[in-house]
Amino acid sequence: MASCLTISAQPPAKSAEPAKPAEPAKALEYVGSETCKACHEEIFNNLQKTPHSAIETGARRGWDQKSCESCHGPGSKHAESASADDIKNPAKLAPGQVDRTCLQCHLNQNTPVGRLASGHAKDQVACTSCHSVHGAGGAKLVIHNKTEINQKCSTCHLTQWASFNRPYKHRLPEGAMSCVDCHNPHASFRDDTVRTAFGNEPGCLQCHSDKRGPFVYEHPVLRLEGCTACHDPHGSANPRMLTRHEVRLVCLECHANLPIPVAQPPSLGGVPPALHDLRSPRFQNCTICHTKVHGSNVDRTFFR
Known part of the structure; x- marks a missing residue:
């Protein structure tokens, strides 16, 4: 028995239509x-x-x-x-x-x-x-109200703001000063965005101009380290916002002549060294004699 095979003709495939070009993104206006x-x-x-x-x-x-x-x-x-x-x-x-x-x-x-x-x-x-x-x-x-400026800065600078709770401080919480009186929030030529006063001098001298000089006899620490070598500008538990509770302890950071334990490295004895026996009560308030510790025009020992 012969079988028949029927082949039906298929219509030719239609050629794909060319894709329409995407519309260009509309220009922003x-x-x-x-x-x-x-x-x-x-x-x-x-x-x-x-x-x-x-x-x-x-x-x-x-x-x-x-x-x-x-x-x-x-x-x-x-x-x-x-x-x-x-x-x-x-x-x-x-x-x-x-x-x-x-x-x-x-x-x-x-x-x-x-x-x-x-x-x-x-x-x-x-x-x-x-x-x-x-x-x-x-x-x-740009907020001009000092209190508002201080509140804005305090949201990030919590440690510094807490310092103003100490008994000796600049009067920022009362609104008498603002953070930007001393700091330039945008930038500064000194560390910590501290403003400069005259040339590249510390901004403290903008208000405390009597400490500026130049003096015939300079106290080198002021030129090398600035006011914060002795003072804590944000606030202190010590009078005059000193970094130590006694004046002599501030002075001894540089001018010590006391013996030190053998286990410690040799001391330079102060730069320059103190000339007194600082263990004696007679010599434990340096500024009674050295009244011009910021600099003097007449006395190299800052007596006057």
């Missing part, structure tokens, strides 16, 4: 602050009470009527989608990116000199950690 205000009216109104309002009305930096987008970038996509993912939010950026956003305008001003090399920058403290960009509640971007 600036939409202006009035568009932002439609949803963010409270933030916009607060901004008008701050120095940043100058961005909105002045064309000097090229952001006339686009102040919001000077920090947040072009807002066209965000205005269409109302999605937080479609706009630059500095609050979600790394500290370095936040700083670069601020320095677009503030790079050539005097406040951020050395900002990127300062201790705050190295510790990843962004500009917005201390500054309120929108000026919530009408607050100034």
Whole structure:
């Protein structure tokens, strides 16, 4: 028996249609602050009470009527989608990116000199950690009230702030001074963001100018180590904010001539050494005689 094999003809396969080219991404455009205000009216109104309002009305930096987008970038996509993912939010950026956003305008001003090399920058403290960009509640971007400045600094510098509970201190808690009277939060030519007074001298001399000199007879420790060699500027349990509870103990850190245990390395005997037997009660209050310990114009021993 013969079998029949029927082969049906298949229609030719259709050639695949060429894929349509993807539409190019829509270019982001600036939409202006009035568009932002439609949803963010409270933030916009607060901004008008701050120095940043100058961005909105002045064309000097090229952001006339686009102040919001000077920090947040072009807002066209965000205005269409109302999605937080479609706009630059500095609050979600790394500290370095936040700083670069601020320095677009503030790079050539005097406040951020050395900002990127300062201790705050190295510790990843962004500009917005201390500054309120929108000026919530009408607050100034740079707080001028001394109490508010101190409270802001104290949120991070807890140990230093605790020192102001000691009996001898600068009057920061009372609002008579602020942290930025002595420290430049953006940077300094000295350690710990300490401000300088005259040239590269310690900022303490800005107020305590009678200790400045130059003197005919200088006390070298002031030039080499500064005021903190003898004083604790944040607060002390000792009168005159000294680092030791007796004046002589401060002096003995450099001018000792007392014998030391054999197990200890040999002592230099002080630089220069004390000329008295400091075990005698007669010589245990150095400043009774050496009254000009900060420097003198008439006596190399600082008697007067």
